[in-house]
Amino acid sequence: MFEIKNHNLYMDGVSTVELANQFGTPLYVYSEDKILANLKEIKNAFLSKYENSHAAFACKAFCTKYICRLLDQEGFWLDVVSGGELYTAMSVNFPANRIEFNGNNKSIEEIKLALNYGVNRFVVDSVSEFFTLEQICKQMGRSANILFRITPNVSANTHDYISTGKKDSKFGIPLNEMILFPLIEKAIHSEVLNFLGFHFHVGSQLHETQTHLSALEVILELMLTTKMKFNHTIEDFNFGGGFGVKYTEADQPLGISDFVDPIMARLTEFCEANNIDRPHVSMEPGRFIVGEAGIQLYSIGTIKEIPEIKTYLSVDGGMTDNIRPGLYGARYTALLANKADLNATEVVDISGKCCESTDILIKSLQLPPAEAGDILAVFSTGAYGYSMANNYNKLPIPPVVVISEGEPKLIVRGQTYEEMISREL
Numbered sequence: 001m002f003e004i005k006n007h008n009l010y011m012d013g014v015s016t017v018e019l020a021n022q023f024g025t026p027l028y029v030y031s032e033d034k035i036l037a038n039l040k041e042i043k044n045a046f047l048s049k050y051e052n053s054h055a056a057f058a059c060k061a062f063c064t065k066y067i068c069r070l071l072d073q074e075g076f077w078l079d080v081v082s083g084g085e086l087y088t089a090m091s092v093n094f095p096a097n098r099i100e101f102n103g104n105n106k107s108i109e110e111i112k113l114a115l116n117y118g119v120n121r122f123v124v125d126s127v128s129e130f131f132t133l134e135q136i137c138k139q140m141g142r143s144a145n146i147l148f149r150i151t152p153n154v155s156a157n158t159h160d161y162i163s164t165g166k167k168d169s170k171f172g173i174p175l176n177e178m179i180l181f182p183l184i185e186k187a188i189h190s191e192v193l194n195f196l197g198f199h200f201h202v203g204s205q206l207h208e209t210q211t212h213l214s215a216l217e218v219i220l221e222l223m224l225t226t227k228m229k230f231n232h233t234i235e236d237f238n239f240g241g242g243f244g245v246k247y248t249e250a251d252q253p254l255g256i257s258d259f260v261d262p263i264m265a266r267l268t269e270f271c272e273a274n275n276i277d278r279p280h281v282s283m284e285p286g287r288f289i290v291g292e293a294g295i296q297l298y299s300i301g302t303i304k305e306i307p308e309i310k311t312y313l314s315v316d317g318g319m320t321d322n323i324r325p326g327l328y329g330a331r332y333t334a335l336l337a338n339k340a341d342l343n344a345t346e347v348v349d350i351s352g353k354c355c356e357s358t359d360i361l362i363k364s365l366q367l368p369p370a371e372a373g374d375i376l377a378v379f380s381t382g383a384y385g386y387s388m389a390n391n392y393n394k395l396p397i398p399p400v401v402v403i404s405e406g407e408p409k410l411i412v413r414g415q416t417y418e419e420m421i422s423r424e425l
């Protein structure tokens with residue numbers, strides 16, 4: 001994906017320095033080949049290997065018309081969590097029968113939008129959502145497939161802010177017999193809701209399988225209880241996303257098969273031992289599909305040396321286009337795209353331009369001596385960068401370019417000042 005020619009960093013055969021000149025900075029750049037390679041890994045390690053399965057892209061990681069179109073072409077499903085994400089999918093006619101609707105507080109309007117569009121399934125996150133959905137379906141004369149998102153009471157080895165399966169989590173239906181079993185019984189007998197099965201999502205940026213496997217045990221137990229207590233067979237099971245990617249040398253990500261094979265082996269073994277049909281299985285990765293496929297380009301501006309303390313290189317973006325370092329202490333690596341093969345003899349902090357002390361993109365980065373105007377390329381920024389971008393300090397959201405078949409294509413125009421204030425009355 002990357003090579004260095006004439007001191008410059010190239011991505012899929014295109015000079016990133018020329019991209020910065022052509023489209024300006026800050027700039028998000030994606031490699032379509034890398035996204036396709038990631039999809040291929042999911043196809044090989046999961047979809048082709050295990051029949052009766054599907055994979056949905058958790059589109060929150062990079063929700064754009066472009067990615068919806070690409071995933072449609074590749075036969076993937078989409079996981080949406082809001083009316084806005086659904087609307088983005090609808091705007092490119094993403095097939096409704098390959099959309100699942102997640103989220104812990106779906107509004108009545110969002111539910112109606114999804115029912116009207118005909119989304120394949122709702123992942124019901126609470127008891128009250130079940131009753132609301134049932135009531136709306138009755139009013140509209142519709143039916144819906146549902147899964148219950150279960151809080152499996154497992155703690156993931158990741159940043160606390162992105163660990164989502166713990167007992168006190170805001171996500172999912174608590175693992176409590178008094179709550180869960182009456183709900184399952186109601187779902188089995190609902191006239192308008194078709195109860196398919198269970199879902200969990202335990203956390204994000206995971207580098208080990210244990211959390212998924214612990215949560216799986218909870219689901220297996222529930223499958224068996226549902227069979228014994230209600231004589232009902234679970235048809236569907238979704239084990240979420242969370243598959244980690246490489247940001248820095250400290251990350252040693254697993255492959256998709258490292259997650260999938262143990263899950264499928266245990267599921268199959270359990271179903272055989274208990275004489276239950278193995279349910280349809282699905283996953284919903286976000287970061288894995290786009291994370292390493294994206295980079296961000298910035299121009300270096302102010303260089304500030306604090307003698308004997310540190311040197312700040314300031315860039316023309318920051319926590320507005322990548323909030324992850326400020327929010328989770330996320331680590332990244334970077335190089336000077338126009339001095340890509342020079343010796344990294346300096347240690348600097350990369351500062352964003354926002355009025356926040358926490359707006360530091362990278363701490364203690366080794367770089368060659370830098371000057372104003374140099375281009376900084378930050379790696380593995382494809383997930384949750386653009387999608388979490390904001391207008392703090394009234395900084396416009398940068399454009400997005402995808403390199404497709406060796407050519408850069410603008411897929412999102414940069415925001416203008418005028419657009420930023422256009423909704424203000």
Ligand code: LLP
Pocket residue numbers: 058061079102162201203204205240241242243284285286287288324328383384
């Ligand atoms: N499914 C559900 C229900 C989710 O809540 C999420 C992510 C995913 C799938 C996809 O997870 P992934 O494969 O991308 O790890 N903004 C944070 C990540 C928040 C993830 C929220 N849910 C970050 O930048 O690290």
